Amino acid sequence: MATDFTRRRFxxxxxxxxxxxxxxxLVSACGSGAQKxxxxxxxxxxxxxxxxYAPSTQITPDLPSVSGAADIATEPGFLTYPANPVxxxxxxxxxGGTYTAVTPLWGTIPPAGNAFxxxxxxxxxxNLTIKPADGTNYNTIVPTMTAAKKLPDWIQLPxxxxxxxxxxxxxxxxxxxxxxxxxxxxxxxxxxxxxxxxGAWRAGAWNDKLYGIPSFxxxxxxxxxxxYRRDIFDAKGITAGQVKSADDLMNLGKELTDAxxxxxxxxxxxxxxxxxxxVPYKWRVxxxxxxxxxxxxxxLAALDWHYQLAHAGYVHPDALAGDKENxxxxxxxxxxxxxxxxxSGFSLADxxxxxxxxGNYRRGAxxxxxxxxxxxPRLFLGNSTGILSYLNSNLKPDQIEELLAVANYLAAPYxxxxxxxxxxxxxxxxxxxxxxxxxxxDAGKKEVQAQTYPFLASPPQVISNPGADVxxxxxTSWQAANLKTVYKPVFWNMNISMPQAQATADAAQAVEDSIxxxxxxxxxxxxxxxxxxxxxxxxxDRLTGWMTDNVLNKYGTGQ
Amino acid sequence: xxxxxxxxxxVVPAILLLLVFNYVPLFGVVTAFQEYDPIVGVWHSxxxxxxxxxxxxxxxxxxxxxxxxxxxxxxxxxLFFPIPIALALLLNSLLSQRLRNFVQSVVYLxxxxxxxxxxxxxxxxxxxxGVLNQFLRSHDxxxxxxxxxxxxxxxxxTSQTIxxxxxxxxxxxxxxxxxxxxxxxxxxxxxxxxxxxxxRHITLPGLRGVIMLMLVLRLGNALTVGFEQFLIQxxxxxxxxxDVLDTFSFYYGIATGNYSYGAAAxxxxxxxxxxxxxxxxxxxxxxxEDGLYRQ
Numbered sequence: 081m082a083t084d085f086t087r088r089r090f091x092x093x094x095x096x097x098x099x100x101x102x103x104x105x106l107v108s109a110c111g112s113g114a115q116k117x118x119x120x121x122x123x124x125x126x127x128x129x130x131x132x133y134a135p136s137t138q139i140t141p142d143l144p145s146v147s148g149a150a151d152i153a154t155e156p157g158f159l160t161y162p163a164n165p166v167x168x169x170x171x172x173x174x175x176g177g178t179y180t181a182v183t184p185l186w187g188t189i190p191p192a193g194n195a196f197x198x199x200x201x202x203x204x205x206x207n208l209t210i211k212p213a214d215g216t217n218y219n220t221i222v223p224t225m226t227a228a229k230k231l232p233d234w235i236q237l238p239x240x241x242x243x244x245x246x247x248x249x250x251x252x253x254x255x256x257x258x259x260x261x262x263x264x265x266x267x268x269x270x271x272x273x274x275x276x277x278x279g280a281w282r283a284g285a286w287n288d289k290l291y292g293i294p295s296f297x298x299x300x301x302x303x304x305x306x307x308y309r310r311d312i313f314d315a316k317g318i319t320a321g322q323v324k325s326a327d328d329l330m331n332l333g334k335e336l337t338d339a340x341x342x343x344x345x346x347x348x349x350x351x352x353x354x355x356x357x358x359v360p361y362k363w364r365v366x367x368x369x370x371x372x373x374x375x376x377x378x379x380l381a382a383l384d385w386h387y388q389l390a391h392a393g394y395v396h397p398d399a400l401a402g403d404k405e406n407x408x409x410x411x412x413x414x415x416x417x418x419x420x421x422x423x424s425g426f427s428l429a430d431x432x433x434x435x436x437x438x439g440n441y442r443r444g445a446x447x448x449x450x451x452x453x454x455x456x457p458r459l460f461l462g463n464s465t466g467i468l469s470y471l472n473s474n475l476k477p478d479q480i481e482e483l484l485a486v487a488n489y490l491a492a493p494y495x496x497x498x499x500x501x502x503x504x505x506x507x508x509x510x511x512x513x514x515x516x517x518x519x520x521x522d523a524g525k526k527e528v529q530a531q532t533y534p535f536l537a538s539p540p541q542v543i544s545n546p547g548a549d550v551x552x553x554x555x556t557s558w559q560a561a562n563l564k565t566v567y568k569p570v571f572w573n574m575n576i577s578m579p580q581a582q583a584t585a586d587a588a589q590a591v592e593d594s595i596x597x598x599x600x601x602x603x604x605x606x607x608x609x610x611x612x613x614x615x616x617x618x619x620x621d622r623l624t625g626w627m628t629d630n631v632l633n634k635y636g637t638g639q
Numbered sequence: 640x641x642x643x644x645x646x647x648x649x650v651v652p653a654i655l656l657l658l659v660f661n662y663v664p665l666f667g668v669v670t671a672f673q674e675y676d677p678i679v680g681v682w683h684s685x686x687x688x689x690x691x692x693x694x695x696x697x698x699x700x701x702x703x704x705x706x707x708x709x710x711x712x713x714x715x716x717x718l719f720f721p722i723p724i725a726l727a728l729l730l731n732s733l734l735s736q737r738l739r740n741f742v743q744s745v746v747y748l749x750x751x752x753x754x755x756x757x758x759x760x761x762x763x764x765x766x767x768x769g770v771l772n773q774f775l776r777s778h779d780x781x782x783x784x785x786x787x788x789x790x791x792x793x794x795x796x797t798s799q800t801i802x803x804x805x806x807x808x809x810x811x812x813x814x815x816x817x818x819x820x821x822x823x824x825x826x827x828x829x830x831x832x833x834x835x836x837x838x839r840h841i842t843l844p845g846l847r848g849v850i851m852l853m854l855v856l857r858l859g860n861a862l863t864v865g866f867e868q869f870l871i872q873x874x875x876x877x878x879x880x881x882d883v884l885d886t887f888s889f890y891y892g893i894a895t896g897n898y899s900y901g902a903a904a905x906x907x908x909x910x911x912x913x914x915x916x917x918x919x920x921x922x923x924x925x926x927x928e929d930g931l932y933r934q
Contacts, residue, residue, distance in 0.1 A: 223677045243896045246678050253678075340776050342768055397767020401786045402874020415768070580674060580897065587895040590700055597877035602789065614699075 119248035119577030120635045125288035129259050131267035136275040136493040138166050141542065143556045145299075151279045152461060152566055153299035154559035157552045158544040161517050162495035168272060169498055173485040174206030181234035182225075183469075183535035185212035188526075196505045196527035203501055204486050208234075210532045219244040226250060231472050234483060236535040237292075239283065239466040243587070247470075248577025251286035256471040258290045261484055270488035272498075276540060279464030282573040292468030293487050295534055298541040300559055300566070301462035303361075304352045304422040310444030312417055320446055325453030326356060326385050329418075333394030336417050344396040344416050347407050350386050350599040352420030356451040357382035361460040361569040363627070365637060370570075370628045372620065374591060374612045382451070383598050383605050390601030400600045412437035426555035428545040442550065445558050448565040459562070460569040469536045487537035494542040502533050517546035571631065574638040582626050585619030671902040684899075691903035701904065703879065704887040705862075711883065712861045714793045719800055720857060723808030724850065728842065730809065731816045746806025754867040757803050761795070762786055786872070789880035796868055811849060819845040851928040859916025862908050884908045 143157030189212050190196070201207055211232065213221050219241045225231050226245065231254050237245050247255070260266075262281075267274045276297050284292020308320055316336075323329060336345035355361075357378040364371055373379050389395060396416040398406060410416040412434050424430070425443055434441035448457040469487075471480055492498030500518060504511040510524030520529050545551040578586065594611040597603035612620070666681075671691055673684040695701050726746065733739045749757065764770050767784035775782050785791055823841050832840065866885045873881040882890070884904060892901015916931070923930030 227677045227680055246676070246896075249676075249678050342773060344768075397769075397772070397784055397787070398762065400784075400875075401762060401766055402872070403762065580676075584895055584897055589890055589895055593878040593890075596874060597879070600787070600874070600877070602787070602877040603879075 119251070119286045119575050120631050121282070121285050121288050121574065122635050123638075126282065126285055129263040129288060129290060130278050130285075131262045131274060131276075131281055131290070132265050133276075133278050134268065134271065134274040135277075136168075136272065136539070138168060139493050139495045143543075143552070146560050146563055147299075148563040148566060149568070151277070151299060151464070151568065152563065153277075154556065154563055155298055155300050155541050155543050157556040158494060158542055159549050159552060161544070161546060163516060165495060165497040165500045167497045168492045169489045172203075172205035173489045174204050174208075174482055176205060176207065177479055177482050178207040178209075179233040179479075179483065180209045180211060181236075181469075181536055182211050182213055182232045183236040183532050184215035184218040184238065185530055185532065186215035187530045189214075190527045190530050190532070194527045195523065196510060199506050199509075200501070200533065203498075204489055206482065206486055208486065212530070212532050226254060229254060231255075233472045233475060233479075234469060234536055235472075236295075236467065236469045239463065239468060242575070243583055246577075247291075248286055248575065250470075251291045252289070252473070254473055255291050256473045256475055256480055258293070258471065258480070258484070260477075261480060262290050270484055270491075272488045272491040272493065272539065273484070273537070275493065276491060277464060279573055280540075283463045283465050283575070284468040284470075286575050286577070291470055293470070293484075293537050294465040295467040295469065295536070295538040296541055297465040299464065300563075301464060301466075302423055302459065302566070303462060304420055305425060305445040305558075306349055306352050307411070307419050307421055307425050308444050308446060309411065309414060309417045310442040311438070311440040312414060313444065314442075315440075320444055323446055324449055326449075326451035327453070329353075329449075330385070330389065330392070330394075332418065333389060333392060337394045339393065342415055344394060344399075345418055346389060346395045347399045347410060347416035347419035348395070348404065348599075349418065349420035350595075353386070354379070354382040355459050356449050356457070357385075358450070358455065358458070363570040365570055365632070370624055370632050372624055374588070374615065374620070380605055380609065383595065383608055385451070386599035387601060387605055390599060395601075402596075402600070408433065412441065414438065423555075426543075426545075426551050426558075428548050428551065431545060431548040431551050442554075444554070447558075448562050457565045458567055459565050461566050461572065463573050467535060490533050490537040491539050493539045494544065499539065502538075503531075504528060568639045570637045570639065572638045574631070574635065576627075576631055578623075578626065578630075581619060582623050585615070585623040588615055588620070591615045668902060668906050670899050671906045673899050675899040675902070677898065687899075691899050692907070694900065695903050695907065698891075700878075700882065700891065701887060704882040704884055707880065708862050708864055708883040711793055711796065711864045715797050715800060715864065716857060716861075718794075718797045719805070720854070722801055722805045724812055724846070726805060727809040727812035727816060728838070730813065731842075743806075743809075746809070748806070749803045750807035752803065754803075754871055757799060758868070758871050761799060765795075787875045789876045792872075792876045792880045796865075796872070799868065800865075811853065812846060815846050815849040816842070848929055851923050851926075851930060855916065855919040855923050855930050858919035859912055861915055862912050 139162060141156035142159040145153050145156040147153040197210060218238070222235070222237065222241075222245050225235075231250075237247055239247075242248070251257075262270075262273070273293070276294055277299055279299065280294035280297030281290060281292075283297075284290065284294055310320070313320055318332070318335075323332065333345040337343065359376060359378045359382050360371075360373050362373055364373070364376070390400060396410055398410065399416065407416070407419055407421070408430070411419050425445070430443060431441075434443065448459045450457045471483055475483070489498050490502055492502070504518040504520065505524050505528040507513070507518075509521070510528050511518045511520050513519070543552050543555050591608070591611045594603055594608045598605060598608050670681060670684070672686060672688060673681070674687050674690075675681065675684045730739055730742060733742065762769060765785040766772070767782065767787065769786075772782040772784065785795060788795075819842065824837055827837050827841060862884055864883050864885075866883075866889075869881050869883050869886050870889070873886060875881075878890075885908075888901040888904040888908075892898060892904060920930040920932075924934050
């Protein structure tokens with residue numbers, strides 16, 4: 081996989097989940113024995129089935145969403161938690177059916193049958209057994225279930241693991257087609273699901289049919305941002321807004337690095353900076369021809385800069401040693417002043433950890449820049465969501481309807497009575513209101529805060545950090561300021577299921593390894609160029625051909 | 640048979656476990672000859688014959704990782720193997736039982752640390768921002784980031800292994816030392832044999848069988864140098880230096896959904912390991928030692 085969302089870096093993935101979901105290639109390998117379709121959606125076919133979008137208007141945000149180009153909009157911000165939560169689902173959703181659901185959990189698994197689960201079952205009107213599974217090994221747990229054809233009734237399949245799960249193949253064989261229930265105006269039966277933006281439904285569609293129920297959807301999902309220690313910059317009198325080019329960044333490296341005192345300017349940034357050179361997310365179309373990012377000159381130019389950065393000694397040695405787990409510790413301690421990271425950097429949890437280490441702590445993010453300082457800065461948008469849940473194809477139609485009604489409850493908007501129940505539990509038992517903010521009790525921390533239900537369905541992302549309004553304001557204003565630079569990349573939100581040989585070339589493990597060695601200063605750009613040449617001849621060119629014939633020419637770019 | 644009945648009964652659970660967890664999964668090697676797809680299962684995946692192996696042998700990264708494995712294994716054999724023996728001899732020569740227990744506990748302890756912890760410790764000491772380099776920096780001396788130097792990697796991982804496993808490795812040698820008849824030492828001492836002579840003529844010959852056994856096992860495992868240690872440090876020194884056969888199977892097989900490719904690499908490794916252990920055992924027998932079993 082191209083970005084950092086590899087199976088061996090689950091922790092960073094887990095961190096990203098808290099905020100907007102990350103970009104992940106929605107690629108799945110289709111098997112030899114089963115269907116040989118690409119799984120891609122045709123624009124006309126998909127348009128005919130996509131649910132009608134009806135945004136929720138019941139709760140007004142303090143900092144409203146700003147819309148950009150089609151499908152792109154900033155996330156609304158909330159500075160207060162609604163005092164009297166609105167009820168959006170007046171009738172009990174379920175009819176007493178018994179179901180099992182499996183979700184990934186990065187954290188301590190709550191005790192089975194706990195008071196929160198019981199309260200939720202009562203509120204939902206079903207007997208839903210939640211079985212959270214260890215998120216770190218989730219990609220190996222699910223294939224054993226699919227191989228035995230023993231998927232639970234409801235399951236979460238994060239899209240960055242589509243190649244491991246072969247979702248393209250499961251859709252229609254083991255996962256239920258939801259088109260008959262949700263297509264077009266039919267979704268109006270489930271108003272909270274209808275308030276999920278269209279893009280997120282696209283991300284869960286295969287072969288022109290709806291399969292996935294989106295969670296944490298956003299019209300502003302980004303791989304991440306280039307962050308800096310705003311408090312330290314302010315103290316040194318450095319204005320981040322003055323950074324307009326890659327040279328400016330390099331100069332900051334020189335200015336800020338003080339190795340003798342254990343301070344380096346940079347941590348790992350590559351994943352979040354390469355777009356500044358005009359490198360596409362993965363593909364771009366040059367005068368009708370499909371080009372992989374490895375083949376663009378901009379890509380090598382971007383790598384070269386990062387190689388120089390590492391060689392100049394401006395990157396923290398622990399980052400060069402591949403230690404990502406402690407990147408935030410270095411950032412909080414002021415040992416590395418500029419870091420790349422998922423959008424969850426702007427979160428309450430980060431604020432709490434940062435200010436615990438240093439009372440003045442404030443996180444800032446550089447605006448999107450163009451490396452040469454002259455071109456128009458552009459940043460590719462991520463898929464609308466990477467968190468999709470699926471229903472088992474063995475369920476009967478009325479069972480599917482019952483679970484969709486449950487999903488409708490779980491997707492109730494931020495601040496509603498249902499949202500409060502799903503995210504905070506029962507007042508008095510799981511949370512108390514402190515200054516109007518629902519605050520978890522010990523029972524709440526144990527049973528509710530380890531998120532389970534939101535992985536089955538949840539409302540679109542909002543920005544809310546009770547107790548840290550500065551974070552909410554910083555993040556919403558960054559989104560508004562950079563809205564115009566964000567564009568939809570080629571094959572945006574498209575699900576593609578490809579033969580194993582192409583999936584291997586798409587993952588390009590050998591090239592990705594060389595790239596990492598290069599931005600860590602261990603391999604020259606020419607070595608990466610060699611790895612790319614090998615990749616091209618051993619499958620890369622065939623991948624480009626396959627994508628051109630089977631996806632681009634048939635289904636377009638998805639933009 | 641009748642005489643051994645109770646003994647045989649006692650090994651039944653172990654044999655059952657061995658069957659269920661070692662022999663039954665062996666069936667999975669058939670995937671190395673398929674284009675295995677977990678969803679359609681082993682029975683319905685396409686057979687591709689030796690295609691996976693052809694790809695494997697044409698893959699330069701595979702040969703790179705085989706080369707690394709053999710090199711690292713060789714370095715570990717030379718530098719690591721003698722250390723537990725020396726440690727065991729040293730410990731054995733300690734007279735105070737309390738001191739001996741204390742030292743033994745201290746050297747055992749690192750075995751129970753995870754590799755993550757062990758490597759984090761090394762990073763704190765020898766890394767670019769670690770104790771060593773900050774000391775060098777503060778005295779305006781040149782720095783050496785040991786943790787990210789591919790050329791020092793073999794020595795680095797060997798010293799990590801020594802730090803973590805040498806203590807644990809002495810157990811079997813200590814047990815062997817305990818079986819040496821102490822009368823022999825007394826008799827030799829009476830005859831005027833010094834410390835070194837006793838070591839050479841009593842202790843080492845007494846240990847020879849065990850040393851040979853460990854050596855045979857080690858050679859059979861020559862292609863297994865560890866996994867986590869390399870997985871964790873792969874990003875630090877780069878995959879050129881850190882990829883061994885096991886990480887190769889993981890990254891280029893399992894991680895990218897190429898299960899059959901990973902299985903082919905794994906099968907190759909097992910076959911070579913079997914040949915190695917067979918050869919080493921044969922060699923031990925030629926020298927009149929027991930090896931894995933008595934002839």
